Amino acid sequence: MTKLTQYGWSAYWNMEWSKEDRGIHQPGRITADFGQMYKVYTEEGEIWGEMSGKMKHELQHGGPVPAVGDWVELQMLEGEERGVILGVLDRKTNISRQKAGAKSAQEQLIAANVDILFLVTSLNDDYNPRRMERYLIMAWNSGVNPVILLSKADLCDDADIKAAEMEMIAPGVPVHVVSALENRGKEAVTGYLKEGVTVALTGSSGCGKSTIVNWLAETSTQRTQGIREDDSRGRHTTTHRQLFLLPQGGLMVDTPGMRELQLYDDNGGGFEQAFADIESIGKACRFADCRHEREAGCAVRAAVEAGEIDAKRLQNYRKTQRELEFQMKKEARGQRKLNRMDRSAKEPVRRKSSYWNQRLTDE
Template sequence: MNIQNYGWNSRLEEQWSNVDHTDHVPGRIIADFGQKVRMITASGEIWGACSGRLRSELINRGTGLAVGDWIQVQLLPNEDKGIIHGVLPRQTCISRQSAGVSTVEEQIIAANVDILFLVSALNDDYNVRRMERYLIMAWNSGVSPVILLSKSDLCENVKLKVAEMELAAPGVPVHAVSASNDLGKSLLDAYIKPGVTLALVGSSGCGKSTIVNWLSGSNIQHTQGVREDDSRGRHTTTHRELFLLPQGGVMVDTPGMRELRLYEDEGGLALAFADIECIGKRCRFADCKHEGEVGCAIEESIRTGELDQKRVLNYRKTQKELAFQARKEARSHARVTGSKSKERERSQVRNKWKKDIEID
């Protein structure tokens, strides 16, 4: 098995030479099933799990393993298994806020991805405002986003939809494709090269698994139809998995997202709404909140039609959401830090008490 096909390169080789890898071999996580992962090494595919020490380190750092991670693996003799002892530094990390939790927790979708296909079907799934949120996630992760408008055979005004999406995503490639009618495949093949890792994200039923099968030329992913009344699909993909493509390169398919809760902002908001940020610099006052103040360039741009009001409203909403989450995370961190400080104080008192007893 040649792990170069899965993206191993000279940069990773240099990282590998700088870690203690005695009795370990490099590998990559290609599927995540919760407690266990599937990984690829030069010996082939095997099952793996973290060592106790690595598991404790990951818990302390508030993170975990992810599909796409490059890892240090101890192969177990005569077994189709291995123990993971370390993770090489990630070049990119796609994540969102975990759903259904009261605190701000990161859920990693995939690691070490080069190009992220943001998929939206040209049926009732089509939503420009949601795509703006996907773009923030992409820019925050450090990957290069590409927007795919799938199921173009179901749309009568494809050019209009592409133009609309291009306005909402300045500088980001937008491609309309149809796997069922084999339209636009050559456009996507241009991104698939040896050593390149791609990933697909989108809502349930948008056609991600169908695209994986289409690009691979085989049915490597199970697919299902969507409900005709609302164009929604079920979670065909139930776990994250990485597939080797015949053109070279690998692709990560992910479960559909019913909602995208952004984890934190590392400049993605400014990049996704670069046009608004640029116009905002023309406001009369530096601290303008763009909500009706005198001399607000953004309000003026809405009046003249230079900016779409719905886009500006989404910008404001997302800006407030990220600010709220940052405050919530800061409060959570303060509580944890305070608890640790109190525990240290109690520990110091206990140690002093023990010493006093010993002296007596």
């Protein structure tokens, strides 16, 4: 039987588990999320899990929603291959984005306790360095180590040139050119897949994530689809998040493709890391609060004119900066609304209490 350590259980998680008296309960790791039900791997094998009533109630007050990769506390149901999820152990890392379509800033958790994030983009018409800058922000904000995979190299004649371009926008981040069809780059990628290490893949729809999972797993673990020839985009092949144990010993999380990545926050300093060159040059601007637009003495615009910084990169820097600032304001408005709702909910209770206190006094 597969041991829990192969799914990432370590001395660290053993210490976290031991912080509380959990009696006969046991740990498990969520391997798939189907909405109300979860697949959870335990020492006894894979079972179905469902949140307890208490957890569901706590969700209304900001409690954690279990996610793929989470370690959870389980109460096994006697005689059944399922259990009740009682709680989530504190996460080491969590990959999040802004929930699409939400009027206020809302987090959508993609995966938890990931060590390495493969940022996948295909070498066809979907190739986009500006989009990759956004994925890098998400990775660094999540606390994981990013690795860029340029997939479908068999469709590209200048893959090495594009790899060099990616290395320019992501200094220090490993960049690998891969092709499942030609079996290219597999040795470099499998080098990350050590026992107990969790790797997640993310990227736009149709970029080849599921093909990479099948290629590395050496089996048809994930269903794949072709892409449209007119715009090199694909449908969502992966419909839910799932964690796989690979033959190399590592763990991999495949996630549904993203039509658009909306950043959730910048608490991890991901923006500064993704645009470290602009941030560094910006320190030489005449004004400390320079926006690098029309200000006199702007060192960043001077660097663009000198060809040291790509003008499109600066444009994306400004766009992303405005987006994060707007999102912070939206989050603040949402918090103020919640505070007002909380006060409104408590106010009738205080009035009722005062009314009966007065009645008792009168009597």
